[in-house]
Amino acid sequence: MTASIAQNEPKDTSNSTPKAAIEVKNLSKTYKSAYGQPEKHALNDVSLTIPQGSFFALLGPNGAGKSTFINILAGLVVKTSGEARIWDYDIEDQMRAARRSIGIVPQELNLDPFFTPRELMEVQAGLYGVPKNQRRTDEILDAVGLADKASSYARTLSGGMRRRLLVAKAMVHSPPILVLDEPTAGVDIELRMQLWDYVRELNRQGTTVLLTTHYLEEAEELCDKVAIINHGRLVACDETQTLLSKMDAKELSVTVSETLSEVPDILRGHGYKVALHHNNQLSFQYSPSKVEIAKILDLVSQAKLTVSDLTTKESDLEDLFLQLTREDNAKIA
Numbered sequence: 444m445t446a447s448i449a450q451n452e453p454k455d456t457s458n459s460t461p462k463a464a465i466e467v468k469n470l471s472k473t474y475k476s477a478y479g480q481p482e483k484h485a486l487n488d489v490s491l492t493i494p495q496g497s498f499f500a501l502l503g504p505n506g507a508g509k510s511t512f513i514n515i516l517a518g519l520v521v522k523t524s525g526e527a528r529i530w531d532y533d534i535e536d537q538m539r540a541a542r543r544s545i546g547i548v549p550q551e552l553n554l555d556p557f558f559t560p561r562e563l564m565e566v567q568a569g570l571y572g573v574p575k576n577q578r579r580t581d582e583i584l585d586a587v588g589l590a591d592k593a594s595s596y597a598r599t600l601s602g603g604m605r606r607r608l609l610v611a612k613a614m615v616h617s618p619p620i621l622v623l624d625e626p627t628a629g630v631d632i633e634l635r636m637q638l639w640d641y642v643r644e645l646n647r648q649g650t651t652v653l654l655t656t657h658y659l660e661e662a663e664e665l666c667d668k669v670a671i672i673n674h675g676r677l678v679a680c681d682e683t684q685t686l687l688s689k690m691d692a693k694e695l696s697v698t699v700s701e702t703l704s705e706v707p708d709i710l711r712g713h714g715y716k717v718a719l720h721h722n723n724q725l726s727f728q729y730s731p732s733k734v735e736i737a738k739i740l741d742l743v744s745q746a747k748l749t750v751s752d753l754t755t756k757e758s759d760l761e762d763l764f765l766q767l768t769r770e771d772n773a774k775i776a
């Protein structure tokens with residue numbers, strides 16, 4: 444049996460409203476060389492602040508160091524250097540209080556198959572020392588859509604249900620911070636929506652949410668702040684909208700009535716990228732600060748083409764992510 448996290452806990456409520464939910468300074472992690480593998484600098488001097496109450500996305504390509512970051516906060520990986528504070532508690536010196544302030548939904552679906560969701564929730568609540576009369580087992584199971592499975596063996600739950608049960612487990616001690624590591628992998632659209640409704644509601648009620656996801660649309664829609672890490676280094680950290688507004692890239696798509704075999708010469712060489720699709724669709728990728736859309740349309744008209752449809756697309760988080768990680772990779776190369 445795992446030792447209770449609540450054991451010998453200081454009953455400290457002094458950190459009821461710290462400014463930062465999570466604060467890391469110069470955090471580094473080097474995995475030592477083993478089994479013929481060289482040592483790995485998984486995190487390199489990362490400093491960032493996750494404000495209290497925010498819905499924060501931590502993004503990065505595979506192997507960027509996201510899980511290492513989360514596992515350090517969870518106490519599963521020991522940092523090499525730097526400082527990390529959760530709810531203003533140092534993760535090493537005030538380990539118990541720090542852990543009580545955070546609920547972590549891990550990537551792996553690691554549930555004991557012979558327990559029911561209700562039993563698993565009760566065991567977890569016990570570990571965190573939540574008094575019986577303060578437990579919210581059924582309320583939380585209901586919120587994640589598992590009320591009717593509360594008494595079924597965990598092994599009979601689908602992948603999506605197990606994932607939602609992990610979210611429920613992470614919330615048993617009502618932590619002010621919820622960390623979700625790839626929570627929607629393998630969860631179908633409807634259940635994903637349900638999960639997000641619940642997490643959004645938690646955030647509205649004040650829970651700080653830290654999310655890692657490969658679904659950038661999801662991060663763009665949900666998260667007010669975004670950090671991007673690449674090769675263990677922080678390459679961006681700001682309000683989602685601020686980061687997007689800095690992207691000087693747009694796409695204009697023009698459908699013409701004529702049938703084209705190639706891009707007319709007159710449309711080339713004006714400081715944007717142009718391509719032809721399906722013989723009648725021209726796409727222009729341009730920087731609004733350098734090229735005006737009116738100029739592109741004027742050139743289309745000079746090419747004696749008749750516009751039958753026209754759409755523009757703003758840069759999204761995926762574009763930003765690709766641009767920043769590519770720029771960073773180029774710097775390293």
Ligand SMILES: Nc1ncnc2c1ncn2[C@@H]1O[C@H](COP(=O)(O)OP(=O)(O)OP(=O)(O)O)[C@@H](O)[C@H]1O
Pocket residue numbers: 474475483484485503504505506507508509510511512
């Ligand atoms: N225990 C370990 N020992 C040695 N190297 C490790 C260990 N855990 C992770 N790494 C390496 O550290 C780097 C960062 O891994 P990490 O799992 O933190 O990345 P990630 O961003 O979470 O990736 P993913 O999106 O694929 O989960 C990778 O190169 C990985 O191979």
